[in-house]
Amino acid sequence: QEETPVCTNDAPGYLLTNIEVIDGSGSPATSASVRVSDGKISELGSLEACADETIIDGGGLTLAPGFIDTHSHGNGDIDDVPDALASISQGITTMIVGQDGGSEYPLADFFAKMEAAPSTLNVASYVGHNTLRGEVMGDDYKRVATNDEVAAMSALLASELESGALGLATGLEYDPGIYSE
Numbered sequence: 001q002e003e004t005p006v007c008t009n010d011a012p013g014y015l016l017t018n019i020e021v022i023d024g025s026g027s028p029a030t031s032a033s034v035r036v037s038d039g040k041i042s043e044l045g046s047l048e049a050c051a052d053e054t055i056i057d058g059g060g061l062t063l064a065p066g067f068i069d070t071h072s073h074g075n076g077d078i079d080d081v082p083d084a085l086a087s088i089s090q091g092i093t094t095m096i097v098g099q100d101g102g103s104e105y106p107l108a109d110f111f112a113k114m115e116a117a118p119s120t121l122n123v124a125s126y127v128g129h130n131t132l133r134g135e136v137m138g139d140d141y142k143r144v145a146t147n148d149e150v151a152a153m154s155a156l157l158a159s160e161l162e163s164g165a166l167g168l169a170t171g172l173e174y175d176p177g178i179y180s181e
Contacts, residue, residue, distance in 0.1 A: 013037035015049050019058035024065040034063060066093025073097065075104060075123065082119045094122040101130030101171025108163040126169035127160035129153075130177040141176030 013036050020029040021044065035043040035053075049055050072095035074087065087095065097103065103125055104110035114123055132153040133141060145153070157168060171177055 013042070014054040014056055015047060016056050016058050016063065017047075017049075018060055020060065020062045022062060022064040029062060064091065067091045068094040068096065070096045071099050073099075074121070075110070075125070078114075078119050078121075078123070079117070082117065084119055084121045088120055092121065094124065096124050096126070096166065098126035098128050098165070099169050099171070101128045101169060101174055101177045103128035103131045103160075103165070103169070105131050105135060105160075106163065107160050107165055111164055124166055125164075126167055127157060127165040129168055129170040129172075129180070130174055132156045132160075133176045133180065137176065142179050144179070144181045 016034040016036065019032065019034065021032045021034065022029045032045055033047040034041055035047055067090070069087065069092045072087075074084065074095045075097040078084065084092075084095075105127075107125055107127060110125065133145065135156060136149050136152045137145060161167075172180060
């Protein structure tokens, strides 16, 4: 008679069985079990339940890594809806904001606010060209920027990149970027 394996860690956990696993590598889904210990995946493969381990039958469903929404405008309501239920219900675990030339400013403050009151989503951001242009040129943006204004935007960009921006996003069909040369 085969013995039930004994878990080696004392962390509370469970075993997901009867699932198809997509690992994010591009390989086809595989039938496997997944052990979760202390809130993290600790083992994957053909696994037997440990003594006193909770078993969750996945019913043949698919387990996949979280999806990344690479073009989100969810930062506009993340303070009001920090559980981001509409996103996480679709398997989205990360949102990238700041597209179309608009971003929070300064990003250091936005990131600090997210750290102080986290969302269920991971959040990354581009710095928006329109945001930088608006900061430097204000309401006088319906013209080509001067060299000094371009230098000031470049300095703001460097600061925002230092704060953690992924890069620069443009939205040249929107004000004030539409007036850029």
